[in-house]
Amino acid sequence: MEANLDEIYVEKEAEESYRDRISTVDEEGKRIWLYPKKPKGRLTNYRQIVSLVLLAVLFGSPFIKVDGEPFLLFNIIERKFIIFGQVFWPQDFFLAVIGTITAVVFIILFTVVFGRIFCGWICPQTIFMEWVFRRIEFWIEGDYMAQKKLDKTPWDFDKVFKKTLKHTIFIMISLLIMHTFVAYLVGVEETWSTIKEGPSEAPAKFIAMVVLAGLFYGVFGKLREQVCTTICPYGRLQGVLLDRESIVVAYDHERGEKRSKFRKGEDRDAAGFGDCIDCKQCVYVCPTGIDIRNGTQLECVNCTACIDACDSIMDRIHRPRGLVRYASEQNISEGKPFVFTGRMKAYTAVLLILIGVMISLLIIRSDFETTILRTPGMMYQEREDGSISNLYQVKMVNKTNHKIPVRFELLDPKGQLQMVGEDIKLDEQGIGEGAFFVIIDPADLSKMSSEITVGVYSEGELIEEVETKFLGPAL
Numbered sequence: 049m050e051a052n053l054d055e056i057y058v059e060k061e062a063e064e065s066y067r068d069r070i071s072t073v074d075e076e077g078k079r080i081w082l083y084p085k086k087p088k089g090r091l092t093n094y095r096q097i098v099s100l101v102l103l104a105v106l107f108g109s110p111f112i113k114v115d116g117e118p119f120l121l122f123n124i125i126e127r128k129f130i131i132f133g134q135v136f137w138p139q140d141f142f143l144a145v146i147g148t149i150t151a152v153v154f155i156i157l158f159t160v161v162f163g164r165i166f167c168g169w170i171c172p173q174t175i176f177m178e179w180v181f182r183r184i185e186f187w188i189e190g191d192y193m194a195q196k197k198l199d200k201t202p203w204d205f206d207k208v209f210k211k212t213l214k215h216t217i218f219i220m221i222s223l224l225i226m227h228t229f230v231a232y233l234v235g236v237e238e239t240w241s242t243i244k245e246g247p248s249e250a251p252a253k254f255i256a257m258v259v260l261a262g263l264f265y266g267v268f269g270k271l272r273e274q275v276c277t278t279i280c281p282y283g284r285l286q287g288v289l290l291d292r293e294s295i296v297v298a299y300d301h302e303r304g305e306k307r308s309k310f311r312k313g314e315d316r317d318a319a320g321f322g323d324c325i326d327c328k329q330c331v332y333v334c335p336t337g338i339d340i341r342n343g344t345q346l347e348c349v350n351c352t353a354c355i356d357a358c359d360s361i362m363d364r365i366h367r368p369r370g371l372v373r374y375a376s377e378q379n380i381s382e383g384k385p386f387v388f389t390g391r392m393k394a395y396t397a398v399l400l401i402l403i404g405v406m407i408s409l410l411i412i413r414s415d416f417e418t419t420i421l422r423t424p425g426m427m428y429q430e431r432e433d434g435s436i437s438n439l440y441q442v443k444m445v446n447k448t449n450h451k452i453p454v455r456f457e458l459l460d461p462k463g464q465l466q467m468v469g470e471d472i473k474l475d476e477q478g479i480g481e482g483a484f485f486v487i488i489d490p491a492d493l494s495k496m497s498s499e500i501t502v503g504v505y506s507e508g509e510l511i512e513e514v515e516t517k518f519l520g521p522a523l
């Protein structure tokens with residue numbers, strides 16, 4: 049009896065040992081290079097469609113113009129950001145903060161409900177790795193067994209040719225990704241101008257672009273799944289967010305156990321065996337090298353390759369599909385249907401509030417941003433007629449795609465406003481600066497520091513009111 053208990057303990061310890069290490073590193077700490085099998089199936093086809101659409105959007109967006117502006121632009125250097133053709137400046141930073149908070153809450157809610165499905169279906173790392181670089185690898189070197197065999201063979205002409213061709217294409221695609229990335233930062237025109245200038249005219253830009261291309265090649269040619277399993281923080285975040293009600297890619301252990309190899313004509317139910325025939329097809333297709341039958345793991349990116357692989361085996365042995373499927377742990381263990389829990393409802397409510405606030409701020413967002421400040425270090429000036437004047441510096445941001453002339457007028461209290469130099473003329477998406485004096489009769493001042501209101505007009509229409517301080521003599 050004691051011997052049987054020891055055997056059970058050793059077997060259980062072996063089953064749980066996967067939690068002590070990641071699938072891509074051996075006991076000596078060396079990397080295990082993965083050779084995932086090419087997936088096929090219904091969900092794989094859906095993922096391919098989604099990936100092709102997202103790739104088209106990614107590479108096409110820099111060339112799309114809305115009212116003369118790029119569809120998307122994130123120019124950090126000039127602090128100019130364009131989203132869906134709408135220009136945002138540093139003055140709109142609060143919108144970026146609220147948008148970031150909304151995105152974080154959305155990710156939390158999405159992960160609580162659907163697990164890491166974002167990684168398998170939408171993440172650029174997965175899309176490029178599985179639907180661009182890995183496809184090229186399948187085309188040149190063959191499926192997983194052919195790739196493994198090629199890597200073990202000596203360096204002959206065939207191996208040199210295939211490896212050279214593969215990595216040359218990898219580098220070319222990395223260059224394409226790099227130029228697309230740069231186009232999102234500085235625009236298509238500036239990117240094309242840098243290419244035409246060449247390394248000699250813009251060495252700093254050239255070096256930066258080479259480094260970027262090298263990073264992309266390193267990520268997709270060398271690091272690969274290591275980005276998902278060890279570098280990306282989202283994989284660890286899901287361990288905090290997931291619970292028994294979260295929908296994940298899961299193995300139905302209630303139906304699959306006890307595992308046994310398939311034997312033709314055998315009555316598996318009578319023999320006490322589950323539907324899992326231990327074919328390991330779910331392991332062979334996994335791009336991160338895990339065994340989904342061990343349960344939810346941080347390396348799982350919910351790519352559904354194991355679902356398609358298992359369904360194809362179930363079809364062959366005439367068993368129902370869904371041994372590996374989208375399900376919650378509670379659904380599998382207790383047979384309970386999916387329930388929208390209180391925590392999910394709370395996240396949803398917060399998300400809806402944030403989205404409402406975001407939409408409201410975008411609707412009321414002004415097309416102009418005017419800052420009026422008294423000139424630093426200067427006190428008030430007394431004029432010959434006894435009036436008091438203050439000198440102000442004004443800075444305006446035009447967020448529209450139209451040139452506009454502007455003029456300023458003192459609205460409250462009574463007084464005069466005199467421009468220093470010419471009136472400000474704002475170019476489209478431009479910034480204008482100027483200065484003016486505000487002149488007020490001391491009789492209209494009730495205290496040393498008074499609030500004044502300056503109106504900003506364009507073509508006779510009041511477009512903005514700005515309040516500022518006016519200093520006068522002590523009363």
